[in-house]
Amino acid sequence: MGVHGLTSFVEGNRQFFTDLKLRNTHLVIDGCSLYFRLYFNTGLDQTRGGDYDAFAKVVRCFFAALSSCGVSPFVVLDGGMDETDKKFRTLQDRAQSKIHEAHSLSRGHRGSVLPLLTREVFRQVLCELGVPLVQCIAEADFEIASLAREWRCPVLTNDSDFYIFDLCGGYLPMTFFEWENVCGSASECYIPARRFTVNRFCSHFNHMNKHLLPLFAVLTGNDYTNAKTTEMFFSRVELPVVPRRRGSQSNPRIEGFLLWLSAFTNPVAALEEVLEIMRGKQNLRKQLTAGIQDYQLPATSSLAQFFSNSQVQPFDPLKLPPALMSQPEWLMRRLISGSLPPLVLDVLVLRRALLTPQVENSRLPSSHNASVNIRKMIYGLLLLRNATQGNAGRGQRARGRGGMKRGAMTEQAQGLSAPCFVEEYDRIELDLRRTAVEAQLPTHHPQLNLNTLDQVAVPVRRSALLGTLGVTEQALQIVDPHLQLPVCVTYFWAHSSTPKPSRSLLQGVLLGLVYGELCRSNTMFGGPPTPFICQRLDQMRMNSAQRRGVDLGVAHSLSQWQSCMWAGTYLNQLLCFPLSEPRCAWLFSGTLLHGLEAALRGGHQAESLLAGAPVALQLYSTLLGAIQGSVFQDQSAQHTAPFPAAGPSRQRGQGRGQGRGQGRGQRGTGGRGRHNRRGEGHAGGLYNMFGMLTCEDELDQY
Numbered sequence: 001m002g003v004h005g006l007t008s009f010v011e012g013n014r015q016f017f018t019d020l021k022l023r024n025t026h027l028v029i030d031g032c033s034l035y036f037r038l039y040f041n042t043g044l045d046q047t048r049g050g051d052y053d054a055f056a057k058v059v060r061c062f063f064a065a066l067s068s069c070g071v072s073p074f075v076v077l078d079g080g081m082d083e084t085d086k087k088f089r090t091l092q093d094r095a096q097s098k099i100h101e102a103h104s105l106s107r108g109h110r111g112s113v114l115p116l117l118t119r120e121v122f123r124q125v126l127c128e129l130g131v132p133l134v135q136c137i138a139e140a141d142f143e144i145a146s147l148a149r150e151w152r153c154p155v156l157t158n159d160s161d162f163y164i165f166d167l168c169g170g171y172l173p174m175t176f177f178e179w180e181n182v183c184g185s186a187s188e189c190y191i192p193a194r195r196f197t198v199n200r201f202c203s204h205f206n207h208m209n210k211h212l213l214p215l216f217a218v219l220t221g222n223d224y225t226n227a228k229t230t231e232m233f234f235s236r237v238e239l240p241v242v243p244r245r246r247g248s249q250s251n252p253r254i255e256g257f258l259l260w261l262s263a264f265t266n267p268v269a270a271l272e273e274v275l276e277i278m279r280g281k282q283n284l285r286k287q288l289t290a291g292i293q294d295y296q297l298p299a300t301s302s303l304a305q306f307f308s309n310s311q312v313q314p315f316d317p318l319k320l321p322p323a324l325m326s327q328p329e330w331l332m333r334r335l336i337s338g339s340l341p342p343l344v345l346d347v348l349v350l351r352r353a354l355l356t357p358q359v360e361n362s363r364l365p366s367s368h369n370a371s372v373n374i375r376k377m378i379y380g381l382l383l384l385r386n387a388t389q390g391n392a393g394r395g396q397r398a399r400g401r402g403g404m405k406r407g408a409m410t411e412q413a414q415g416l417s418a419p420c421f422v423e424e425y426d427r428i429e430l431d432l433r434r435t436a437v438e439a440q441l442p443t444h445h446p447q448l449n450l451n452t453l454d455q456v457a458v459p460v461r462r463s464a465l466l467g468t469l470g471v472t473e474q475a476l477q478i479v480d481p482h483l484q485l486p487v488c489v490t491y492f493w494a495h496s497s498t499p500k501p502s503r504s505l506l507q508g509v510l511l512g513l514v515y516g517e518l519c520r521s522n523t524m525f526g527g528p529p530t531p532f533i534c535q536r537l538d539q540m541r542m543n544s545a546q547r548r549g550v551d552l553g554v555a556h557s558l559s560q561w562q563s564c565m566w567a568g569t570y571l572n573q574l575l576c577f578p579l580s581e582p583r584c585a586w587l588f589s590g591t592l593l594h595g596l597e598a599a600l601r602g603g604h605q606a607e608s609l610l611a612g613a614p615v616a617l618q619l620y621s622t623l624l625g626a627i628q629g630s631v632f633q634d635q636s637a638q639h640t641a642p643f644p645a646a647g648p649s650r651q652r653g654q655g656r657g658q659g660r661g662q663g664r665g666q667r668g669t670g671g672r673g674r675h676n677r678r679g680e681g682h683a684g685g686l687y688n689m690f691g692m693l694t695c696e697d698e699l700d701q702y
Contacts, residue, residue, distance in 0.1 A: 004221040004230075005251055006160040011175055012249020016201050020154075020172070021183075021190035024070040027172075028148040030140065030157030031077040031133065035122040037158060037174045038062060039114060047105045047359055047550055048542065048590030049558050050115025053519060056585035059125045065179045069189045074307055075126060076144045077119075077338055079136040080345025081352065083321040087139075095354055095425060096432045102357045103430055106550055116356055116562045120569060121584045123338050128583075132307050135338040137315055137324065137345065142294065146301035154195060163196060164217045164295050166210055170195035205255075208262035215267050216257060218291035219274065225291060229284070236277050267292070306336070323349045330454040334573075341570050347382050347422055353437075355426040358559040361552040366427045367559035370497040372437060374567035377468045379422045379439035381574055385450040442467055454576050462578035465571060470495060479626050481580040486513055486587055488579070489568040490561070491627050497560040505557055507606045508596035510623045511537065514616050516586030533613045540595035540609075554597050562588065 010016050042058050045051045066073050081091060101111035126133050136143050145165040148155045154169040155162055162171040176194035184190045198210045221230040239256030264270040271292075275285060306314035314336055317325060324332070327348065334340045346352050353375070355368045421436040441448065442464040448456065466473060469488040476484050490509055494501060501509075515537045522531065565587065572579055600606060610616040 002222055003160045003164065003217045005254060006163055006217075006220065007158075007173075009249050009251040009254050010160075010163055010196065010201070011173060015204065017176070017194040017196055018200065020170075020193045020195040022069060022071060022154070022172070022193050023184075023188070023190040026072050026074060026151050026153040027066065028144055028151070028153060028155045029073050029075045030144055030155070030159060031075040031122070031126075032119075032140070033158040033174060034062075034075070034156070035059070035118055036114060039118055040112060045591050046111070046113050046115065048555060048594045049359065049562055049588065050118065051589045051591055052115070052117060052121045052585045052587070053516065053589050055118065056121055056125050059122055060129065062179055063126075063129055063131055065182050065191060068182055069191050071191070073131055074147070075131055075133045076140045076147070076303065077123075077133065077135040078140045078342065079138050079335070080342045080349055081354070082138050083323075083349050085350075091354060092425065092432060095357065098357045099427050099430055099432060102359045103362045105359045106362065106552060106555065108550065113357060113359060115590070116358055116559075116566050117569075117584045117588065119341075120566075124581075124583055125585065133338050134303055134306060134314060135336055135342070137320065137335075142297070143301065143303055146297050147303045147307075149297050150299075150301045150304050161217070161222070161295075163201065164198075164213045165297065166198045166213075168197075170197045172196075205258040206262040208258065209264070209266060211267050212261045212264060212270055214292040214295035215270055215274070215288070216261055217295065218288055220254060220257065222291075226287070229278075229287070233274065233278055310337070321349045328451045328454075330576075331450065340573055343378070343570060344382060344574065347379055350423075351383070351421070352423045353425070355424060357427055358562065359550070359555055360559040361556040362427070362430055364556055365498075367556060368426050368563045370493060370560035371563040371567035373496065374468060374492070374564065374571055375422075375424075376437060376440040377442055377464075378567065378571050378574055379420070379437065380441040381448060381450060381453065383420050383422075383439045384441050453574075456576075458578055461575040465575050465578050468571065469568065475626050478622050482582050483513065483517070483623070485568060485572055485579045485582050486565070487623060487626050489565045492568065493561045493564045494627065496564065497557060499553070499557070501557045501561075502597075502601070504600035505554060505597050506628070507600050507624075508593050509558075509561060510620055510627070511596050511606055511609065512589060512593045513587065513623060514610065514620050515592065516589070517619060518616060520583065520586040533610060533616050536609060537592065537596070540599050541589075541591045542595045542598075543591075551594065551598070554594055558588075558590065558593060 038058050039050075039055055042055075044054055044058070063073060081088060098113055102113045104111040105113060123133065141159060141161050144155055144157065145162065145167060148167050148169055149165075152169050154172050155167060156172045156174060156177060158174045165171070172193045172195055178192040182189050182191055198213065202208045202210045202213070218225055219230060219233050221227065234253060234257075237257075237260065239253070240259045242250070242252045242255040242259070244250055261270055264273070271285075271288060274280070274288070278284060280288075302312075302314045302316065305312040324345075331340070331344075335344060343353060346354070355366070358367055360367045420439040422439060424435050424437050425432055426435065427433070444467040445460055445464045448460075448464060453461070463473075466476075466488065469492040471488045471491050475491075476487065479487050490506075490513075494506065515534060518534055522534070565584075569581070569584070572581065596609075599609075606620065607617060610620055
């Protein structure tokens with residue numbers, strides 16, 4: 001929720017904290033606060049789409065530091081938006097602000113925008129490390145505080161609400177958590193931190209009753225409080241004069257209000273005085289009482305049982321939003337484990353999606369337009385569960401010669417269900433706007449039903465995914481399982497994005513996949529020694545001196561790729577992983593891809609950059625054959641070039657590929673291309689040569 005102005009006031013007054021040597025304890029961590037903090041405070045790229053490989057290293061280092069000090073972390077993530085919509089205006093304001101910050105970054109100015117796949121990278125790294133994690137149904141603050149209270153352990157977060165919750169283990173603000181400065185001997189390592197407790201805080205305000213703090217939070221203003229209520233109260237109340245102190249952060253309104261509250265012995269008397277001052281009616285009493293109740297923690301936490309036994313239901317079904325009470329158990333368990341994203345909760349509960357702004361060309365339509373057909377299928381699977389049961393046979397006859405037409409519904413699907421829409425909030429120019437996006441079911445398999453989706457045969461779910469992405473099963477035969485989804489997404493991106501990616505950018509994306517695969521193999525499996533290739537490609541990165549001049553054409557196209565990867569990953573998750581889930585940290589590095597594209601456009605050949613590494617060359621050739629070969633087959637019927645040729649560098653602010661033919665290739669052509677014979681010849685060699693480099697990932701079949 002967040003109490004306005006409280007963080008800067010408390011953190012600016014050293015006397016409210018005690019020093020702590022953190023070791024040998026449980027630690028409840030606000031996961032969203034943590035990944036924001038780790039990304040923004042370690043100097044990682046934001047302008048060019050993010051460097052996820054570097055971010056994954058930071059996350060691993062953080063949890064290694066905890067482990068070295070005997071600290072057992074338990075991570076809790078936020079879920080979807082609140083069903084009451086009491087915070088939606090705040091969320092809209094933040095999204096609008098991020099649109100302007102992304103635009104500022106695109107112009108070489110200051111801003112702060114979290115790259116799109118950061119949360120997914122964070123979740124995957126935690127799973128690899130075995131760090132316990134749970135995702136809440138909505139905002140996590142209350143559940144985090146309840147768990148920490150039951151375990152009597154500290155909380156690590158960056159949320160000012162934790163200056164209000166009464167936790168005996170205390171609140172550790174991330175600002176003062178020195179995880180990079182592990183101290184002490186090997187047997188007694190500790191992390192220096194500062195701990196805040198409500199008791200110490202209240203002692204500085206005439207030993208006020210700590211139960212008055214929730215009323216203080218509600219009236220001072222949090223994300224749920226009506227701003228008019230706050231201003232009305234402070235315009236009428238007479239607060240004590242606050243003496244100015246040297247070396248401390250001053251906030252006359254906060255300090256004066258705390259001193260004013262300290263005169264009351266209990267919250268009931270204070271509330272009555274507030275209502276008297278505001279001449280409040282019954283509705284104001286209800287509003288303030290409900291706000292106070294948000295800070296009243298239960299005696300026990302359901303998360304405590306879930307962390308000790310994942311089979312336990314962590315949330316009371318009777319307290320769930322009505323839309324979630326009837327959802328299948330498999331879906332709820334995957335939501336709680338974080339294996340499905342908050343987007344699923346928002347669509348099920350509110351039929352709404354708030355899309356994350358990216359750094360792109362603001363003069364062009366949002367990069368999320370490229371992935372809209374994938375999102376339509378996600379919405380359809382979630383909302384159209386009873387549309388077409390029992391009509392599977394006729395669905396096959398609805399296909400044309402070219403296979404699946406992306407974004408289309410079969411006749412029986414259209415006839416048996418009323419149109420269903422999801423409200424999407426996304427950028428139009430520099431404004432946050434709402435649009436209605438129709439939910440659709442995969443044309444190949446309109447009989448898919450959410451209740452039994454986990455029981456559907458893998459080939460059927462796989463066919464639904466490939467049909468949505470427009471890729472044939474045959475095209476994937478030469479690709480290792482853990483790279484199949486990135487290949488499908490890249491193929492889909494090449495068709496659906498406008499303006500179309502250039503040949504140099506496609507080659508750069510594939511080189512990025514090769515680079516990530518080499519690094520993944522060397523890091524995780526001790527693969528063959530190919531560090532010289534990684535070093536050679538690393539030299540192509542945009543360095544800090546180059547980061548102000550952003551090629552907006554490249555940035556926009558790569559943002560489209562990320563949006564397609566984001567949506568494709570979520571569709572794969574919802575379909576219970578018919579394709580192996582790739583590790584996002586190895587798929588995309590923005591500074592590398594911008595540098596590679598510039599080098600390729602400037603005359604470098606992709607093959608020359610991989611010279612001396614037959615395994616890397618073989619992988620690149622295989623990926624190019626799987627993607628480009630199918631593109632050639634599809635495009636040959638249209639007599640157009642599959643990608644614009646690399647041309648001269650564009651000026652900042654100009655979109656790539658604008659002009660003649662810019663909209664071509666969006667038509668649904670999935671399944672039309674035959675397998676590329678040139679790529680087919682590489683299949684045997686790929687598995688023989690590349691088998692030395694990687695250990696096969698298990699297909700995540702559930």
